[in-house]
Amino acid sequence: MPTTSSAPPRSSSADPEPPAACASCGGAEVHASRVRSAFWHDERLVVVEDIPALVCAACGERFYDDATVIALDLLRGRGFPPESARAELRVGVFSLDDLKKG
Numbered sequence: 001m002p003t004t005s006s007a008p009p010r011s012s013s014a015d016p017e018p019p020a021a022c023a024s025c026g027g028a029e030v031h032a033s034r035v036r037s038a039f040w041h042d043e044r045l046v047v048v049e050d051i052p053a054l055v056c057a058a059c060g061e062r063f064y065d066d067a068t069v070i071a072l073d074l075l076r077g078r079g080f081p082p083e084s085a086r087a088e089l090r091v092g093v094f095s096l097d098d099l100k101k102g
Helices: 066-077 096-101
Strands: 004-006 030-041 044-056 062-064
Touching: 030 062, 044 066, 062 066
Parallel strands: 004 062
Antiparallel strands: 030 044, 044 062
């Protein structure tokens, strides 16, 4: 999964405007997109969808504006309330230790 970084401050809560180049790799193609990301909250894994981000086509780095980072922090601070979840996902759990046994 690509690392995440905060882009320079922007005042709009709409999809951010792409910069001239990726700050991580210098790639020329950075586009506005809506992404999803997984977060651990205590022992729960939650997924947040429809996150506005700038995504580099070359390296996959994601950049978020200040308003988006604050919204994610507020959601985390509320504990990702289960009653607000749009849907539930069932995920498999794997262990690398199982590979060593075979």
